[in-house]
Amino acid sequence: MLIGVIADDFTGASDIANTLAKGISPEGGLRTAQFAGVPDRSAPGDVDAGVVSLKSRTAPKDAAVADSITALNWLLAQGCRQIVFKYCSTFDSTKGGNIGPVAEALADALDARRVIFCPAFPTTGRTVYQGHLFVGDQPLHESGMARHPLTPMTDPDIRRWLGHQTLEPVGHLPLMDVTKDPETIRQALERIGHRFVVADAISDQNLLDLGTVLADARLITGGSGIALGLPRNILRAGSVPARDPHFRPIVGPEAVLAGSCSGATRGQIDRHAKRHPTFAIDVPGVMRGDITANTLIDFYRAHEGNAPLAYSSGSPDDVRAFQTEFGRDQVADKLDALFAETAVQLAKHGYRRIVVAGGETSGAVAQALSGALGAPAMAIGPEIDPGVPILSLGSNNTVALALKSGNFGTPDFFAKALRMMEIGT
Structure with a gap:
């Protein structure tokens, strides 16, 4: 297993598992498995990417961190070289939410020097521009998310919202840099002095380019879109052969x-x-x-x-x-x-x-x-x-x-x- 994902809920886990399995570039996707919680046994040997599904989105911070670290340790034991912390494309949390604390704990455990945050999923209308999250043409807090019964989102500024949850200063990689070639994006990212960086993205191409830049990143965080370019990195490096998802139709009640x-x-x-x-x-x-x-x-x-x-x-x-x-x-x-x-x-x-x-x-x-x-x-x-x-x-x-x-x-x-x-x- 080369890529390990820690997802804070089960539907989000399916979402990013789907992204890794199908791929978006001509190279195809990866053999991907989704796990219900942290397994008590090793992963199957033919799995390229493993997604651990947690129920931590609304959990207290200490519990979410503990569960995520347990998942991390299992994924590392399976040989994972890159870890993705997957949260919702609407950044579901509260001011006192656990996205920041979990990211901090994972970054410390992996000694990650810089960590990207990008919840964009353009296919479903979630985009990040000027550090603000949009649902279609509406800022996040005008989309109905402000009335969510568990995780009301009242501020579309992901930098500011994340800043409530972490002691780390939060930087910003603007769209004017993200739309350039990967090497220029890499240089722009290096110039940002902060460990945590919110990246703009309004298209799949932006996410593919970010994926190229992040090929060697130990830790990446975001919605499922941030994984669009990751299978291509693995396949171009020749680490595994391209996989065609195989599904046998199932009949019954x-x-x-x-x-x-x-x-x-x-x-x-x-x-x-x-x-x-x-x-x-x-x-x-x-x-x-x-x-x-x-x-x-x-x-x-x-x-x-x-x-x-x-x-x-x-x-x-x-x-x-x-x-x-x-x-x-x-x-x-x-x-x-x-x-x-x-x-x-x-x-x-x-x-x-x-x-x-x-x-x-x-x-x-x-x-x-x-x-x-x-x-x-x-x-x-x-x-x-x-x-x-x-x-x-x-x-x-x-x-x-x-x-x-x-x-x-x-x-x-x-x-x-x-x-x-x-x-x-």
């Missing part, structure tokens, strides 16, 4: 679980509900114990073959009301446990295609399924929509899994994902 409250996911649920059965999970009922995994299993089995969807997605106001009544952590823990147990029961009942929406929900489901199937490594298959691949879990009675971040995917994502799992393209 299907289910969709949605725990995201993002506007995009709510729209996808509304679209899906026009043609497929849906079950709105009553959160107070879950908290009282009236709604259990058996409730959902009964729903799925009653509608097998018609892409049934169960969801706990609500408006931000609904979410706040439930959090106020029952406690934020209590609601999150109960729903995560419900979705996790439901997924395990689905697999036991022979369900082979499972689509999950929401970062926290995806983490709970992937960890539970990985443990139940005894399969820590998830192979990366075809891309469903930008940033969301099909994952294959287990060697016998393989389960196809799609982990969708709340804001990702086209309006018909759920049906499309299930169809692609079955036909392979």
Whole structure:
């Protein structure tokens, strides 16, 4: 294994694993595996890039740092030469968030002299200009992220936001330098005196050029876009042969679980509900114990073959009301446990295609399924929509899994994902 990724949630891990596996340049991609947490065994010998999925995005700083260092040590033991700390392309955190502390700890452990921060993902409209993060044509704080129930982003200036989280001064590599040739970019980067540097990027070409400059960097941080050029570095050096992602279509019963409250996911649920059965999970009922995994299993089995969807997605106001009544952590823990147990029961009942929406929900489901199937490594298959691949879990009675971040995917994502799992393209 040459490249190791530490991802702070499971959908983000799938996102960057997809980037590494497919490649964007003619050279192709790398044989990539995604792991549900830090494995207790060595990685398969044919893996070029390994992505460790953590649930650390909203964790306390000390816990996030400890988990990330554990992941780092495992990746280094697998032979990784380069480490990527992957966070969301909307830099999800708070002023007191853990992106800065985790980056500091990883940089110290790797003795990294300079560390790039670049959450840009132009394919989905996330760009960085003058150190400010944009979603489409809107500054981050005007995009709806300011109302996020867990990580409200109220400032688009990534330099300033990161400055709240770290004692390191934060520098800036402006677009006027990033648009030049890689050697000139390298020279501009060397002139910046700070250890932490936010880099502008508004196109895939900017990210490819940054990737060339960072070929020998011990530590890189960013969204999945920062990895666009990394497979090319490995393949051009002749370290591994080009890999073609291989995916064998999977047939069998299907289910969709949605725990995201993002506007995009709510729209996808509304679209899906026009043609497929849906079950709105009553959160107070879950908290009282009236709604259990058996409730959902009964729903799925009653509608097998018609892409049934169960969801706990609500408006931000609904979410706040439930959090106020029952406690934020209590609601999150109960729903995560419900979705996790439901997924395990689905697999036991022979369900082979499972689509999950929401970062926290995806983490709970992937960890539970990985443990139940005894399969820590998830192979990366075809891309469903930008940033969301099909994952294959287990060697016998393989389960196809799609982990969708709340804001990702086209309006018909759920049906499309299930169809692609079955036909392979």
